[in-house]
Amino acid sequence: MKFPPFVLLIIATLLWGGNFVIGRAVTGEIPPFTLAFLRWCLAFFVFLPICYKQLKRDWQQIKAHWPIVLVLALTGVAAFNTLVYIGVYSTTSINASLMNSTTPIFIYILSFIFLKERLTKYQIIGTAISLIGVIFILSGGSLESIQHFHFNKGDLIVLLAVFCWSIYSLLVKQYSDRLPGYSTFLVTIAIGAIMLLPFTFYEWSTLSGPIVWSGKTIGAILYVGILASIIAFLSWNKGVVQLGANRASIYLNFIPVFATIFATLFIGESLQLAQIIGGLAVICGVILTNRK
Template sequence: MPLTFTRSVAGHRGRAPLADLPLMLVAPALFAANMVAARWAESAAIPPVFLAFGRWALAFAIFFPFVAARVRAHRALLRAHAPDLALLAVLGMGLTVAPQYIGAQETSATNVALIFAACPALVALIEALVWRAPVGSVRAAGMSLAIWGVLLVLTRGDLAALGRLAFGRGDLWVLGAACAWSLYTVLGRRRALGALPGEVKLAALIAGGALALAPFAALELASGAVPDFGDGRLYAALVFLAIVPSLGAYFCYDRLVERVGAAGASMSMYLIPLYAALAAWPLLGEVPAFFHVAGFALILGGVALAGLQKRR
């Protein structure tokens, strides 16, 4: 049965801005699942680049049979947009994921979340410098409110703890991943790919990401970093990553970019560290504290306020 995911952007311009709020809440929850699963995968000693490659390769194997007919029907458009699709795949599926997994081995989850919380500012900066897009006072206010919520959660209510954060080699890997994600967000909005159905575009990006990572995963294996193929946790991690933060999260985020724009969609990134902290409650036995509740209120308010920004 053919899948049809994405409608024309123009068909949504008359919708109320807050109609997109549910999507702004769901997309970051799916991305947060990536961080939790990646931390869990470390117990199985899965090499980071292999993990990144494996998730995209498996995601393509799962997804392609459902969209093969539509991919063949749009092969001419795929060839015409091949350079743009390749660039987006390298940025969003390659340079965002593998460096994040590499960096997570050498830095704290707090630092990872804090660095990725800077993505909305990077997106707004890129659009302002390259395309001279105004940030807007409402969106700026929402960004400010949300970032205070993020900092409140990350510092466990002690904002003075920010002065004690140290940035090492792992943090630089994650910073590179955050920059790649910001570029992916902006270019995903700016590149003229609207004629491609959403599922066809997603299949092409997933395939491109797997192909881009394949040689680096092979080099990693050749260096001696070989996963234990007899460990069931390897396959559990790959299946989860392929379905939830790969197919689910990227589709939701790309659709959000189409509906509210790159800067508006990037505001949802503020919810990722909060969701990750909440997931640690049932999985790791960490009970949420008052600063979680206060941070959630600030972040949710900031995301809602940003959603009120008039679309360009």
């Protein structure tokens, strides 16, 4: 069955929106490094038969760019989701998903600093509006928090995660003509899981209590390992091919929308006025930066 590109992109963002809520829902039952490690192990074994033949064909090409592949594995696989899962211990999944909407802004800033790409006036204005929105979300709309730089630790950790994802996205963009997509993704999953292994072992050795193995935690691992990793990835890539990267990027703004709906329906989070105002500012800024 062939789906139109907008349906594929909405499926991807819906599943990614759920990833933030799942991470928040299982805090206290399965620790963050363990969740991230098991997620990518499952994703690897599910994805391996899909692109094994491509990997054999592309191996020498991937090997020729191994330093970039290592950075991709570190930032996109090992760091991003792990930091999100750590961050949602101290913040809401709504806040975390709103922070994720700033990814295009970070990419523009990194492109300006490292690639010397010129920023248009729309990108500068949009970046300023989005950053104001981020500060509004971080401070909860409190002027006192801004004056004393008293922000939620979890929000700052998620912002660090978004910074890692922005580096990953920029490298994917820069090396898209030199690194094959599916097989490179499989290799980065494997390397990222290996990077997470020592941290996972350390986490197990320092746990104050046992991991709660229940239908909820197993369901969470299956969700993030198959739906949020493989199905979302394949849907997103297919949608981007059909619609184009620039037009598809706007759909990323659906992630906080879906995360907010899931968080309020399933884990009892409430939407605050500061989140609405800050989130709208972030999304408006992102849309403005994409204007030609």
